[in-house]
Amino acid sequence: MEALQHTLKESFGIVFDDLSLLETAFTHTSYANEHRLLKISHNERLEFLGDAVLQLLISQYLYLKYPTKTEGDMSKLRSMIVREESLAGFSKDCGFDQYIKLGKGEEKSGGRTRETILGDLFEAFLGALLLDKDVDAVQTFLDQVMIPKVETGSYEQVKDYKTQLQELLQTKGEVTIVYTVVNEEGPAHAKQFEVEVTADGQSLSKGQGRSKKMAEQAAAKKALEQLT
């Protein structure tokens, strides 16, 4: 905790008044469950709050930055910016992954690098910061950490691969694209899916991922690489 406090102060000028909030934000359910008798709080409730403050600040940012985008376009862009994979990256950029407390099983199975855990951690931290300070403090932190990346426009370029593949294939006329799970393995907390994508029944590629959705995206990405 002291190393974390030091990092927050040095890198972001953040000093928590209520250290128990910070402690809770960096405690994963798996750790709290292993120490049930101590009644330690975990970060799921803070994540709920952090998700909401993040949604608001990104919405406001998009509203002001893009005066002509429709609410539908803003909504799409927002969901790309705040998606788990993206938030997990910010958690790592901030070095948060070093400080999260995990249960032993979770630690062994690679929880420290798992995107869900790191994405949730980022949101929980924002929730703790909101409660300890205010919305402006969260804004200042996001201005340091997230907004510079958003400003590069990298999120706008990221179109999801399934859409890209569909658009590419349809230029040659009607085509039926089907994604099928062809393999599924590993224990519940570390499932791995394999998905095959076909166009008019012809196999294009296969992709792997932690969820069906991610495996589909991976398969579409590979198909795009092969086709272009």
Add this chain to the structure above:
Amino acid sequence: MEALQHTLKESFGIVFDDLSLLETAFTHTSYANEHRLLKISHNERLEFLGDAVLQLLISQYLYLKYPTKTEGDMSKLRSMIVREESLAGFSKDCGFDQYIKLGKGEEKSGGRTRETILGDLFEAFLGALLLDKDVDAVQTFLDQVMIPKVETGSYEQVKDYKTQLQELLQTKGEVTIVYTVVNEEGPAHAKQFEVEVTADGQSLSKGQGRSKKMAEQAAAKKALEQLT
């Protein structure tokens, strides 16, 4: 607009600096579409922003009020509090329905009392208030308008009727409950659905509503009334 400004000042102590924001919040797309050449802004972008600030403030309220609720329970409660029907009610409570600018067609077909329009209007107003003032001003307004109703606990008691019906019927053992649309009428913008609910093939009741979901709830509600 002057009557609206008067109402806002007298009832809530709110004076807008940027009147164009207020104007936009109270302009429905149907009105903007009818006056396309004037390039009038409508309230959909503000609604996007207002929805986000509402979610945050209700999340924070729930977090602080219920220290032991899980994020799942908070999330359910939040969605009941911020649902369209509820927001439309607040719009009416504030007298906002008198001031929204609608297109002629929308006005004729009863748009001024439509829940989607009034719910969106409430959110758009919150978005305008956020931009004209800050999060605290929105909080103060919600403390006057929404929170007293939330405090009555009425949202917690509202369990959805389909769940209640299922719980009631299952006390007597396994039962198969089916909802079927038996009638659907009216033009696209004013559809009316009729749904019949059956338990193990035996008809219990019928309900009407503007959407399938609402008709299902109405049918379940009626069945509950008959059974209890």
